[in-house]
Amino acid sequence: MNRKFLAVLAFAFIAIGLLSGAFYFLAGNERTSGSGSAAIGGPFTLTDVKGKPFSSESLKGKPYLVFFGFTHCPEVCPTTLFDLTQDMKELGPDADKLNIVFISVDPERDTPELIETYLSNFDERIIGLTGTPDQIAEIARSFKAFYRKVPTSDGDYTVDHQVTIYMMDRQGRFALASNYQENQETRLAKIKRVIAGS
Numbered sequence: 001m002n003r004k005f006l007a008v009l010a011f012a013f014i015a016i017g018l019l020s021g022a023f024y025f026l027a028g029n030e031r032t033s034g035s036g037s038a039a040i041g042g043p044f045t046l047t048d049v050k051g052k053p054f055s056s057e058s059l060k061g062k063p064y065l066v067f068f069g070f071t072h073c074p075e076v077c078p079t080t081l082f083d084l085t086q087d088m089k090e091l092g093p094d095a096d097k098l099n100i101v102f103i104s105v106d107p108e109r110d111t112p113e114l115i116e117t118y119l120s121n122f123d124e125r126i127i128g129l130t131g132t133p134d135q136i137a138e139i140a141r142s143f144k145a146f147y148r149k150v151p152t153s154d155g156d157y158t159v160d161h162q163v164t165i166y167m168m169d170r171q172g173r174f175a176l177a178s179n180y181q182e183n184q185e186t187r188l189a190k191i192k193r194v195i196a197g198s
Contacts, residue, residue, distance in 0.1 A: 040166065040174035041066070042142040046103065046129040049116035054129055056172060063175070063194040064099035066166040068145045070106035070159050071118040076180055078121075080165065085123040087188055095125070097195050103139065104130040105147040105161050167194045 048054040065084065069077035081102065088095040102119065104110035107130050115128035130136070140147060140162075147161035163180035167190060175194050178187045 044139045046131040049112045049128045051112045066101045081122045088123045100126045102128050
């Protein structure tokens with residue numbers, strides 16, 4: 001093996017380790033701040049698919065799930081949104097006790113109109129939000145959500161981003177997390193716990 005290959009391999013293992021560690025932290029909802037809830041999330045105001053301001057205050061009273069993604073995402077985002085759509089069907093009437101929020105990490109391309117068209121492929125109750133680059137960076141920091149632009153060989157770019165579903169309680173406090181590879185049974189059990197308030 002040449003040195004370049006070994007360096008790439010080592011970098012890959014480090015990246016996997018960092019991502020695994022981040023999810024381990026998020027998934028362990030017992031690891032909390034002094035206030036009794038993990039220091040993840042916070043108040044925000046973004047723009048909804050109609051181009052109107054949308055405040056996190058309007059989410060209070062119902063638990064909600066937050067997923068960061070973008071409309072040009074080739075696999076992870078549509079798969080996650082499809083999974084959440086299936087979860088809403090499985091929940092039946094309890095689905096109305098929950099909000100799901102999709103926040104774009106590609107504000108340069110993801111206009112409200114584009115997000116609305118994109119989300120029309122999934123459960124109609126999913127709330128799509130975008131904002132200025134500064135607004136998106138701020139809310140991502142509050143959720144400890146990683147994302148970055150990655151140039152592609154054709155001169156365009158994609159976005160590398162966190163694949164965590166953040167599960168917030170009725171007061172907007174972090175409760176649980178689900179990762180991209182989690183099976184539906186486990187994910188649904190977590191969602192039901194958040195709905196039940198446990």
